[in-house]
Amino acid sequence: MVADPRWQGLSVPDRAHVLAARILVTPDGDRWLFGAHARWHLLDPADGRWHLAPPPRGTRARQVGHPAAALPGEVVPHGWDFHAEPGSTQSFIGPDVPEGLTEQLRVLVRACGRRSELDFPLTAFDEIFATDVPSTVAAVWGTIMWCAYAPAFDGNERLITVFGEYLRRSLPGDEWVRWLPAPPLIDLVRLVAERQRAGQARSALRLAAIIADTAQILLLDTRFRPRALAMLTMVEPVLRRAEPPQDGDGDGAMLRAWLGRCPARLCRALLVENDPAGHFAHTLYDLVEALAFMPDPRRGAATLLADLSDSKGTLPGRLDHRLRMAYEELRAAGLTGTSAAESTQPDGFPVQTGNGGVSVAPAPVVEVAPPDRASGAAVLGAAYAMGLGWGRLTGAKVPQRGLAGQSALVRRLVHERDDHHTGPV
Template sequence: MAAVRTWDAFAAAEAEVRAMVADHRWATLPAPARARAIAARGLGTPDGDRWLFGAHARWHLHDPADGRWHLSPPPKGGRARRVGHAAAALPSRVIPQGPDFAAEPGSTQAFIGPDVPAALTDQVRVLLRASGRRSEHDFPLTAFGEIFASDVPGTVAAVWGTVMWCAYAPAFDGNEGLITIFGEYLRRPLPGDEWVRWLPAPPLLDLVALVAERVRSGRSREALRLTAVMADTAQVLLADPRFRPRALALLTMVEPALDRPGLDDRAALRDDETVRRAWLERCPARLSRAVLAETDPSAHFCHTVYELSEALAFTGDPAHAAATLLADLSDSRGMLPGRLDHRLRRAYGELARAGLTGTSAAESTEPDGFPVLGPAQPLPAGPHERHGQVAREGEGWHVPARAPGHHVVSGFEIEPPDRVSAAAVLGSAYAVGLAWARVSGARVPERGFAGQSALVRRVAHERDDVPS
C-alpha cells in the first residue's frame, strides 16, 4: 500500500500566495484588496503562533507581545490550520508588491569548504593581471588603502572591491585561490587565521569613491576604465550563486554609465554619496533585496537572521541553534532582542541569563572563557527571574523565564550533516555578524566570531584543500 502523503499547510498557503502574486492582475489591485488576500491565507499553529507568507516571498511570524510581524521561516513539518488575520492590521511592509517575488535566487554559503570554481578564479586572475599593469598615478588608491600597498593601482582595488561587495558573506578558506591571487598586492596579511579569512564587506561607497575621484580630477577616461573593471569582474562572478544576486545588482548600476559616458559626472562633482544614490536608483525592484545592506541595514539584518534560521533547519530546534550564534554578537546597548521574534528572543534570553551572550566581544572562549554547554547540561537559573520574566535594559524588552527542564545546545555543538550545510551555516551566520555591525556599529572580530570559528575547526577536514 502506498504511503499517504501528509498535507503541508505551509506549502499549500505559500503556493496559493505565489500564484496570486504571479498573476498580472496583482499589480493592479488596490492595497486593501491585496491585504485582504494575504490576511485570508494566514495560518495558526497549535502553540498559538500566527504566520503569513508575504513580502519578499518569505514567511512572517506575528509577535504576540507587541503585534509586530517578524521575518521567520516556519517550523518544518509543523501542523497548522488556516486562521486568517485582520487585513486592516497588516502593515504594508508584509504585503507583496510583485517584483519582490522575482528576487534573484542566490546561495547563503560561505566560501569555506566548497571552492570557488576554478574557471571563475582563472577569469578573475586575467582581469587582475591586466589591472595590476596600470599606473598608480593614473589610478590612485582612493579606497581600500587599508588592504593594499600604496603603490597598487586603483584598478586592482576595483577588482577586489567588486569581489568583496558581491559576496553574500566574504569568509574564505585560507587557501582559496580567488583570494591568494591578490597576495602580491596586499599591504598586510588578511584578517583571520590559517583556516579562514574573515574579510570585511565594503560599502558600495568604496567602489563609488574610486570612480568619482577620477571624475573630479578631470580624468573621465580613467573613471570609465574603473567602471568597466567593476562590470567585467561582476560579469565573471555571475557564475557562482554566492555572488550572483549582488553581481547582477552591480551590473544594473554601472552598465548605464558605460553606455552613456559622463552619466554620473554631475553627481560626482557634488560628492561620492550623490553618485552612490544615483547607482542605487538604477537598481531594479526585483534586485532590491540584494542591496538592502545599502538601502535599509535594519531590514537587511532581519533577512540574514531569517536565512540563518533556514540554514539551521537540520537541527532539532532552529530557534535555539540560531540564538547560540546570535549570542556571539556584541550588544552592549541591548538593541538585539527587540529585533528578534518571540521564539528567538526566548532562546536568546536563556543564553543571556547564563552569561553566554556577547562572547565574541569579550574575546573569551573555551577553555579560558565561558563554559561550553551541551545538550545534557541545563542552563543555570537566572539571577533576576521574577513572575516568569527577566527584564533587561534596552528597548523595553522582556525575556520569558526558562521553562523547567529545558536544555540549550551550545553553538559549539551544531553539527551540520554535510559540508554544504556547514558552508550555509557559516555563510549566513557571518552575514548576520556583518549586518549587525552595520546596524549597531559593533566591530567584527578579526579572527571570526566564536561559535563560527569553533564550527570551522569541526569541519576543517572536509575542505577541498588543507593548509600544509
C-alpha cells in the same frame, strides 16, 4: 496569486484584505503569513508586530481569518519582490570557488596590476593594499567583497591569493580562515568618483568597466550572483553611453545615482545599503533556515546570536518571540556577548593565555553540528553574514578571528577541505 497581473492593479489595503484571509495558525497558536519578499512572517502576540521568520517544517496548520487593517504595508508583497534570486548562504570555507571563475579573475587582476598608480590613485581600500597599487586592482577586490554574501574565505582560497603581491599586510583572520570585511558600496563609488572629479573621464569609465567585468565573472557562483546582478544593473548603463558618466560631483551623489538604477526586483540585494535593519532581519531568516537540520533551529540560531556584542540591549527587540525566548535563556545564564573568539583557536581548541591559564569561550547550551560539509558551510556563511549585518546596523566590530560560534564551526570543515594549506596570505 501575486504573479497574477491583476495583483499590481490592487491598492495596498485591497492586497492586505486578500492576504488576511490566508493567514495560517499552527497548533501552538502562532500565526504565519507568506508575504513580502516571498518569505514567511510570524506575528508577535505581545505587540502585534510581524517578524521575518521561517516556519517550523512538517507542522500542520489551518487557515484562519485576520483583520486586514492589522497588516502593515511592509508585509504585503508588491509583486517584484517575489522575483529575487535566492543565491546561496555558503561561506567560502570548505567548497572552493570554481576554478574557471578564479582563472578569469586572475587574468583580470594581472591586467589591472599593470596600470600606473599615478593614473589610478588608491582612494579607497588603502588599509588592504600597498600605496603603489593602482585603484584598478582595488576595484576588482572591492567588487568581489561587496558581491559576496559572506566574505569568509579559506586562507589559501585561490580567489584571494591572486591578490597576494598587492597586499599591504596579511589579511585579517587566522591560520585557516580569512574573516574579511564587507565594504560599503561607497568605497567602490569613491574610486570612480575621484577620477571623474579629477577630470579623468576615461579613467573613470575604465574603473566602472572593471567593476562590471568583475561582476560579470562572479555571476558563475551563486554565493555572488544576487549582488553581482545588482552591481551590473548599476554600472552597465554608464558604459553604454557615448559621453562620460554624469552621476553628480560628490561621492554621495554618485552613490544615489547607482542605487537608483537598480530595478526593484533586485531590491533585496541592496538592503545592506538601503535598509540595514531589514538586511539584518533577512540574515536572521537565512540563519534559521540554514539550521533546519536541527530539532529546534531557533535554539541553534540563538547560540550563534549570543556571540554578538549588544551593550545597548537592542537585539532582543529585533527577534521574533520564539527566537527571543531562546536568546533570553542564554542571556539569563550569562552566555551572551561571548564574541571573544580572539582567545580561541579557529579549530576550536583552547590556547594558553599570558598568565599560563587556558582561555575558552563559554560552552553553548546547544551544539550546532551540521551533518555534512555543504550544510556546515551554509550555516557558517549565514552566521557570518548575520554578524556583519549586525555590525552594519549597530557599529559593532566583528573580531578579526571571527565570532566564537563561527570559529567552532570551522573545526567541522577543516578536515574536509578540498585544497592544501600553504600559509597565510
